[in-house]
Amino acid sequence: MAGRQYPWVLASVPWSDAQQYTRGVKDGLPLLSHGCAPRDKLATYRQLRAIELRPGGQDPVAVLYGRHNGSKAKWFANLYLINRAKPVRPTTPAKQTALAKANLARRICRTCGKDPLYVLPTSTRQCWPCFEVEAAATDADVAAA
Ligand SMILES: [Zn+2]
Structure with missing residues (x-):
């Protein structure tokens, strides 16, 4: 037992x-x-x-x-x-700033440079509107080829 x-x-x-x-x-x-x-x-x-x-x-x-x-x-x-x-070690102000910067960088769209207020997919680094435009353009290229 x-x-x-x-x-x-x-x-x-x-x-x-x-x-x-x-x-x-x-x-x-x-x-x-x-x-x-x-x-x-x-x-x-x-x-x-x-x-x-x-x-x-x-x-x-x-x-x-x-x-x-x-x-x-x-x-x-x-x-x-x-x-x-x-x-528990409190987060230092310097660390908080670094974190905020890192998060902001991840939110800036590489195409339009705007901050869509959400973290972008790492695969595209684009906001959704830009991604859709580019995807449509890619589709058009493929169709034209
Ligand atoms: Zn964009």
Whole structure:
């Protein structure tokens, strides 16, 4: 049975001075099941991002496992210490300007030079009206040939 695969093991863990019950070891880290991981001390990468934190270079201190309801497939997720996590780097103004420029460049039609207010297809780099005109001209050329 699933419960017997990971027996409870009392172990020393980085997030507590006292020994804690774990479900054994995976990849050298304490293995925890959903429910026995202390949510105030440990978080997955996604959980950290949800509270605008990132691991900040620390190695995971434990592995969380669970089971998908539908497929029954097992999943594992690294757990990080929340008190060692760092705030997500805010986007710097310089980076924002660069991003805005890059986005603007991708919106300028190479034929009419206008900004149609949407990102152009990389294949044509044209706004839709210009693309249609050129496509019609190409069709005419093909017809004339
Ligand atoms: Zn155009």
